[in-house]
Amino acid sequence: MKAAFYSGQAQFKIRQINPVSLENDSVLINVAYSGICGTDIHIYHGAMDKRVHIPQVIGHEMSGIIEKTGKNVSGFKKGDKVTVRPLDWCGACAACRAGLFHICYKLNFIGIDSPGSYQESWAVKERNVHKLPETISLRNAALIEPVAVxxxxxxxxxxxxxxxxxxxxxxxxxxxxxxxxxxxxxxxxxxxxxxxxxxxxxxxxxxxxxxxxxxxxxxxxxxxxxxxxxxxxxxxxxxxxxxxxxxxxxxxxxxxxxxxxxxxxxxxxxxxxxxxxxxxxVRVYEEEDFTEAIMLAAQNALPFNEIITRDFKLDEINDAFTYLDNSPNAMKILLQCS
Ligand SMILES: [Zn+2]
Ligand SMILES: [Zn+2]
Structure with a gap:
């Protein structure tokens, strides 16, 4: 399958890789769309080279369809429309003990600290996945993460x-x-x-x-x-x-x-x-913010069509980042990943 690796110095390289072996508590998602966030732009410019693990697949605003489920997954099945809340927490630190998982002291921001969604298939733990109502379009659903913010x-x-x-x-x-x-x-x-x-x-x-x-x-x-x-x-x-x-x-x-x-x-x-x-x-979001964002998207309450400036194919990821860099008027850019 195809994946876009950030390789340092404002460059992505598209590579064919073997799908990861799926953990029991994880699902494999066929990524439909993945948005470019301000953070992704910072990474692209090298501002976060100390934090990402070059070469790394980044990206965290996405929508997709479940392709496969791990043995212990009970909440999802193949074909479900989903999005990912890309935060993984340790469960043991003071923030986690206080229920503030989103600001865990050892937070793993998936797509920054670990592999992200700029690829055809993405394996994510079940606890990070949100099911989407059938009525939401996958294109709009790629904006649920920024809406949750x-x-x-x-x-x-x-x-x-x-x-x-x-x-x-x-x-x-x-x-x-x-x-x-x-x-x-x-x-x-x-x-x-x-x-x-x-x-x-x-x-x-x-x-x-x-x-x-x-x-x-x-x-x-x-x-x-x-x-x-x-x-x-x-x-x-x-x-x-x-x-x-x-x-x-x-x-x-x-x-x-x-x-x-x-x-x-x-x-x-x-x-x-x-x-x-x-x-x-204020930092990222909690589970209830994602739930609210999904509800707003399901109600067609937000003008996503006006906010999405342009779509690019995953293969065109370098063009997409260059375009965003040179277009002060651009709002949200989406990558079509599969
Ligand atoms: Zn974002
Ligand atoms: Zn923690």
Whole structure:
């Protein structure tokens, strides 16, 4: 079978390999589609060469069909439509003992720390697999993982109907957060500077602001009529956004750190003090977030067609990454794996 190995220095090599022998607690999935995530781009650029095991198959956003089940697998059968929650945990550390398996101290992020889904068939433990309703298309289902990220971020913010939220950054995750907030009847403004992303968000019915054209702080103050928002979702991983974030919140507002920062941030701590703001780290998702994401996909509640920019074949993986690298307007790129 075919697999795409990240080989270092912005290169993937397609190789024919023998399928792995299936463990008793695992299933073999025929991978239908696999998305390219921001993390995959970081890997491609060599930023995570110390963490991945070159040459390695990466990829973790996917959909597929069960091809074979291990001896002890009881929840799945050949032909089931599935997606994978790509986190494997140790079960013994303090986080696991507290039930926080998704932030296990020894977390194995499948597709980063161990082989991923950029291949025709992928063997995964049964406990990482979620069954999909028949009505979900496999193409849309490849977006369930990023949707689960957005569901988790929103759940951690603990907002209620009619609250007011600001999302900084309209990339795939920021856009999904804003769309799902709107579904939950939370008032939301999306701030973004890329004109294509702004117009896409506007077309999808979101309220948008370009902070290069409008003063974000003044505008949020005026629109909330409460001296600021209840929560800000920071999905740009930029210092510029971190500078403005505490100034957009009302008393006891929440800063949700969605972006992944490569270096320490500077934050206006006096504003945090004056307004008793809180800062929340959010990381990946828990089982219930995947369940919610699958439900949203099953209800066709999200405009996946508008979010998927382009499909490539697995063989064209190098073209797909080059394209994404050179297309500031691209949102989600999918690889058709089998
Ligand atoms: Zn991802
Ligand atoms: Zn653990």
């Amino acid at each position: 957005a569901c988790h971020d929103i759940r951690m913010a603990g907002l209620k109907e009619n609250d007011f939220a600001v999302v900084l950054g309209g990339g795939p995750i920021g856009l999904l957060i804003a769309l799902i907030l709107k579904l939950k009847k939370i008032n939301v403004i999306l701030s973004e500077i890329n004109s294509f992303r702004l117009s896409l968000a506007g077309k999808l019915g979101l309220t948008i602001i370009n902070p290069q054209e409008e003063n974000l702080e003044t505008s949020i103050n005026e629109r909330t009529k409460a001296g600021g928002a209840d929560a800000v979702f920071e999905a740009t991983a930029s210092q510029t956004a971190a500078d403005i974030m505490p100034r957009l919140l009302k008393s006891r507002g929440k800063m949700i750190l969605v972006g992944i920062y490569s270096k320490p941030l500077q934050l206006d701590t006096s504003r945090i003090f004056l307004r008793e703001l809180s800062l929340h780290g």
